[in-house]
Amino acid sequence: MTIARYVKPLSSVPRVSVSDSLSQVIARTTGSHDAALVFDADGRYRGLVYPYHVLYKKRPPVDATAESALVVAPYVTRDSAVESVIRHMLSMRLYTLPVMDARGTPMGVVTAKSLLKALLDVPAMRQKLTDSISIQEPFVVYDTATVKDVYPVMRREKTNRAVVVDPQGRAVGMITRRDIYMAFLSPSPGERLRKQGGNVPSRFFDREWVTKFDYPVKSYMTIPLKKIPVTEPGRRIIEALVASPRGSVVVVDIHEKPVGILSLRHMLKSVTNIFPEESVETVIVDRRKVLSAFRQLEMEDLLRKYSRQMRYRIPVVKIELVVDALRKAGHHVMMYEASLRAITEDNRSVSASAKEYSLRDSVREAGDRLLRRIGTD
Numbered sequence: 001m002t003i004a005r006y007v008k009p010l011s012s013v014p015r016v017s018v019s020d021s022l023s024q025v026i027a028r029t030t031g032s033h034d035a036a037l038v039f040d041a042d043g044r045y046r047g048l049v050y051p052y053h054v055l056y057k058k059r060p061p062v063d064a065t066a067e068s069a070l071v072v073a074p075y076v077t078r079d080s081a082v083e084s085v086i087r088h089m090l091s092m093r094l095y096t097l098p099v100m101d102a103r104g105t106p107m108g109v110v111t112a113k114s115l116l117k118a119l120l121d122v123p124a125m126r127q128k129l130t131d132s133i134s135i136q137e138p139f140v141v142y143d144t145a146t147v148k149d150v151y152p153v154m155r156r157e158k159t160n161r162a163v164v165v166d167p168q169g170r171a172v173g174m175i176t177r178r179d180i181y182m183a184f185l186s187p188s189p190g191e192r193l194r195k196q197g198g199n200v201p202s203r204f205f206d207r208e209w210v211t212k213f214d215y216p217v218k219s220y221m222t223i224p225l226k227k228i229p230v231t232e233p234g235r236r237i238i239e240a241l242v243a244s245p246r247g248s249v250v251v252v253d254i255h256e257k258p259v260g261i262l263s264l265r266h267m268l269k270s271v272t273n274i275f276p277e278e279s280v281e282t283v284i285v286d287r288r289k290v291l292s293a294f295r296q297l298e299m300e301d302l303l304r305k306y307s308r309q310m311r312y313r314i315p316v317v318k319i320e321l322v323v324d325a326l327r328k329a330g331h332h333v334m335m336y337e338a339s340l341r342a343i344t345e346d347n348r349s350v351s352a353s354a355k356e357y358s359l360r361d362s363v364r365e366a367g368d369r370l371l372r373r374i375g376t377d
Helices: 022-028 051-058 082-092 112-120 123-131 147-157 177-183 202-206 234-243 264-274 293-311 359-373
Strands: 015-017 036-039 045-049 096-100 106-111 140-142 161-165 171-176 227-229 248-252 258-263 281-286 316-327 333-344 349-356
Touching (some): 022 036, 022 051, 051 177, 082 096, 082 264, 112 234, 112 264, 123 264, 147 177, 161 258, 234 248, 234 258, 258 264, 281 293, 293 316, 293 359, 349 359
Parallel strands (some): 227 248, 281 316
Antiparallel strands (some): 036 045, 096 106, 248 258, 316 333, 333 349
């Protein structure tokens, strides 16, 4: 099953310039895991930017431009398999990917929700997804809690979102780490951070940032909140997630109190559990006969690790390692040279090599160089 039928036009995602500020770019996305495609002044595609990478991984200065946070997307075409694309999305925590034409230029995009919806349309898959649904316990905060009360706990608990409840415990909104980060970024002139319910007025950004810690979370939360009764069947909960503009839905009891949360990420993981992961052929050539049985197994483990990372970006089907050694008199090995070559489905290859005093270090360095060459660093 390929993604060909589920490709959306490029106009469905923000298109930005390499010179645009990151705060402008992030404000144009709708969620932490949604992308903006970046083009240069000549209209050439340069890569993409998405809030999760900027805010949680890279953390550049506020005045940085889109060019400083470019990410190379996995190579996806109309013929890519649905399950393969979903694995790419999970590995990057990026739920919008560009789809390339024969020239390597974006011709459209594919989203996680469109793929999930496609799988729900297949009766056998629908049943498997319903059976594997994973409702998580929600992280709950009161709407009177301040940012300085909530944010440290979210970081400590490694949670990206919290359900906001009123004094009666009823779910009234949701606050994410992105919402809080965005509240501390300066908006572009004449723009507002939000376009719908839960608007944050521009004047918030004119205050000293320290005072924003004292604002209640309800000032930044997203409303209205997508809620679904706990009595609904699993299929209806998944459909509600797909239809929601956000990356999660809150499951509530008859009193509107949150009892669970279903996120897009957990549903995508369920999909990968249904499809077995394809293996990559590994070949090891020991030119100087320096590998013991133990070393052979160790190298095979390393190759499997690197092959998995490569498959998240390009369709690798085979990875080759050639081990060479420089010996001293007396046959003592002075230095190892590791040469790696990755071969793709369309018979393209990418190579890298490294020399180190340790065999493991030489293979690791060659592997890291190979990852950088294919844009997976």
